[in-house]
Amino acid sequence: MTRISFWTRLLDLISPRLCTVCGERLSITEEVICGKCNLHLPRTGFQRNAKENIMAKMFWGQIPIERASALFYYEAHSETANIIYELKYKNHPEIGETMGRMLARELERSDFFEGIDGIVPIPLARKRERQRGYNQSMEIARGVNEVTGLPIYNKVVRRNKFEGSQTTKDRWERNENVEKVFELTDSSTIRGKHMLIIDDVVTTGATIIACAKELAKAGDVKFSVLSLGFAKS
Numbered sequence: 001m002t003r004i005s006f007w008t009r010l011l012d013l014i015s016p017r018l019c020t021v022c023g024e025r026l027s028i029t030e031e032v033i034c035g036k037c038n039l040h041l042p043r044t045g046f047q048r049n050a051k052e053n054i055m056a057k058m059f060w061g062q063i064p065i066e067r068a069s070a071l072f073y074y075e076a077h078s079e080t081a082n083i084i085y086e087l088k089y090k091n092h093p094e095i096g097e098t099m100g101r102m103l104a105r106e107l108e109r110s111d112f113f114e115g116i117d118g119i120v121p122i123p124l125a126r127k128r129e130r131q132r133g134y135n136q137s138m139e140i141a142r143g144v145n146e147v148t149g150l151p152i153y154n155k156v157v158r159r160n161k162f163e164g165s166q167t168t169k170d171r172w173e174r175n176e177n178v179e180k181v182f183e184l185t186d187s188s189t190i191r192g193k194h195m196l197i198i199d200d201v202v203t204t205g206a207t208i209i210a211c212a213k214e215l216a217k218a219g220d221v222k223f224s225v226l227s228l229g230f231a232k233s
Contacts, residue, residue: 020086020095021079032098033083042073042080044230047110055230058205059223063212066194067112067224071103074201074229084200084229093134096200099228100143107226108147116224117193118151119144122211123159123182140228141198150196156186157215178210187218194222201229 017026021037033041046053050067059065072080087095107113121137129135141152160183195215197208202225212223 020082020092032095037079041071044070044073046070046230047107047112050110050112050224054232055202055225058202059209059212059225062205062209063216064222065225066115066222068202068226069107069112070202070227070230071099071106072229074203074231076231081229087136087139087200088132091133093136093139096136096139096228097143097146100140100145100198101147102143103140103226103228104144104147112224112226113148113150113196115194116150116196118153118190119196119198120153120156120190120211120215122197122199122207123154123157125159125161125181136200137198140200144196144198144226153186153189153195156184156190156218157211158183158185178207180210182211182214184214184217189218190215190221191218192220194224196224196226199225199227201231202227203231204233 017030018024019026019030019032019034019037021033021041024034026034044053044055046055046069050056050069053068055070056065056068059068074081074084083095083099086092087099104113119141121135121141123137124132124135138152138154141154144150145152159181161181197212197215199208202208208225215221215223
């Protein structure tokens with residue numbers, strides 16, 4: 001059992017932490033979401049069939065995909081969507097790391113991470129990252145790294161421009177929006193490897209596909225994909 005320090009208990013008393021989903025007070029041992037919301041989180045269960053679930057099939061014929069999974073089904077404006085909203089827009093990078101650990105621990109029970117050589121978080125454009133102060137995908141990757149020990153390769157590809165949010169765009173607009181925005185910067189590091197691409201939410205897969213196609217230029221690279229949310233079309 002993890003021992004909670006006196007100072008941690010005092011801080012929690014003075015400044016109670018709230019569940020990101022329901023807004024209720026968290027217990028001293030809870031992080032980001034309360035036990036009740038965790039229990040009712042609309043989990044995808046994709047890890048049980050990581051090679052042929054609907055998320056993996058999205059990438060078939062597009063990139064050399066091995067496996068794909070997401071923690072929960074994402075629906076805009078739902079209470080669960082607050083996890084992503086708070087992470088991206090409310091200056092809470094710690095949500096990404098905590099949820100990344102949760103995601104990794106659940107997937108460790110399967111063979112999802114077997115054979116994967118490293119993690120590539122989807123990069124933000126420099127201007128966008130300066131505005132936000134962090135890259136939410138990188139924060140999720142940190143949490144996954146803590147549990148799995150997989151190295152993070154955050155210098156092998158960069159995003160040269162930010163073309164606006166994907167949120168309000170349809171499938172075709174999303175594809176056009178990310179065309180040629182990624183640039184491979186270090187091919188030797190990932191050549192011949194199995195890379196895990198991490199993003200916060202996968203909707204059409206356009207961003208993942210664009211990034212993977214650029215990474216694939218390194219040669220003989222295969223991919224798995226992991227995200228917190230998966231938006232059903």
